Amino acid sequence: MxxxxxxxxxxxxxxxxxxxxxxxxxxxxxxxxxxxxxxxxxxxxxxxxxxxxxxxxxxxxxxxxxxxxxxxxxxxxxxxxxxxxxxxxxxxxxxxxxxxxxxxxxxxxxxxxxxxxxxxxxLPDKPEGKVINVGPVTIDTERHMVAVEGDDVTLTTTEFKLLLNLAERLGRVQSRDLLLKNVWGYNYVGDTRTVDTHITRLRTKLGQAGELIKTVRGFGYKMEE
The missing domain is CATH 3.40.50.2300 (Response regulator)
Structure with a gap:
């Protein structure tokens, strides 16, 4: 319960x-x-x-x-x-x-x-455990952990899912609406600023590695090395 x-x-x-x-x-x-x-x-x-x-x-x-x-x-x-x-x-x-x-x-x-x-x-997703490396960023899906150059980074569940979504689609642009659907699980009607705010927090927590997350003006975001 x-x-x-x-x-x-x-x-x-x-x-x-x-x-x-x-x-x-x-x-x-x-x-x-x-x-x-x-x-x-x-x-x-x-x-x-x-x-x-x-x-x-x-x-x-x-x-x-x-x-x-x-x-x-x-x-x-x-x-x-x-x-x-x-x-x-x-x-x-x-x-x-x-x-x-x-x-x-x-x-x-x-x-x-x-x-x-x-x-x-x-709830932690239960995909097959894997480790994704993008530049200095390491994402361990089984342990639900993120590190930058070996130093652990504390993310909320939503931030983790947002980062994982971008990393799994490396180089592909994700619209704000698609990120809302994939990460939040339902639509915030007209409230795509939710994504922008979480991206800002995520970049801050990743430090210089936050520059890996690129803004595609007028559309959304992508992650690339």
């Missing part, structure tokens, strides 16, 4: 989300502020976190930053919940490590679809 941690200061909304998730067979934990949410994430690591942006005391962005900097919680996917729908909020959310973003008011169906999609792509 998958466990989902809900960090949401509106008690009624938190209870409603928990009720609907439990109907779908999930186990839920609830925290009404960021500090308690962090404590629960550390003491009872969930499979996914639903994190409100506007929290008392500690904002959701700060909570997400702390989660993603800790080795114990960095792997846990995060879906941001917020009443703010401006693009800048979505971009900042992705930049601090959020895996998805749902704007209030949202339908139960939409939230459940997002939860299922994020959980699905957070």
């Amino acid at each position: 998958k466990t989902i941690l809900i960090i949401e200061d509106e008690r009624d909304l938190a209870d409603l989300v928990a009720f609907n998730l439990e109907k779908e067979g999930y186990r839920t934990l609830t925290a009404l502020d960021g500090a308690n949410g962090l404590e629960l994430a550390r003491s009872q690591p969930p499979d996914l976190i639903l994190l409100d942006l506007m929290l008392p005391g500690m904002m959701g962005m700060e909570v997400c930053k702390i989660l993603k900097k800790s080795e114990k919680t960095a792997h846990i996917p995060v879906i941001m919940l917020t009443a703010r729908g401006e693009e800048i909020d979505r971009v900042v959310g992705f930049e601090v490590g959020a895996d998805d973003y749902v704007v209030k008011p949202f339908s139960t169906r939409e939230l459940l679809l997002r939860v299922k999609a994020v959980l699905r792509r957070s």
Whole structure:
């Protein structure tokens, strides 16, 4: 049974989300502020976190930053919940490590679809184990690890899948829409900026090796030596 941690200061909304998730067979934990949410994430690591942006005391962005900097919680996917729908909020959310973003008011169906999609792509793929080398970058699919010139690089599951998708299609241009389909598993209608933001984070984590990922203006990305 998958466990989902809900960090949401509106008690009624938190209870409603928990009720609907439990109907779908999930186990839920609830925290009404960021500090308690962090404590629960550390003491009872969930499979996914639903994190409100506007929290008392500690904002959701700060909570997400702390989660993603800790080795114990960095792997846990995060879906941001917020009443703010401006693009800048979505971009900042992705930049601090959020895996998805749902704007209030949202339908139960939409939230459940997002939860299922994020959980699905957070599961390690089980292809035949192989090691892919692109320049100084080594991708070990069996161990789900990436290294640059022998030094391990910590990537989120989404970043790993994005890098692997590009590396397996070396030299071939991948459109943003195709990357959304292959990596995220469903379409973000009109929200290809999601790909751009994750590519920026991926390049940063790879350091100079990030230059292997090329932008094809007006279309998408490719990886080449």
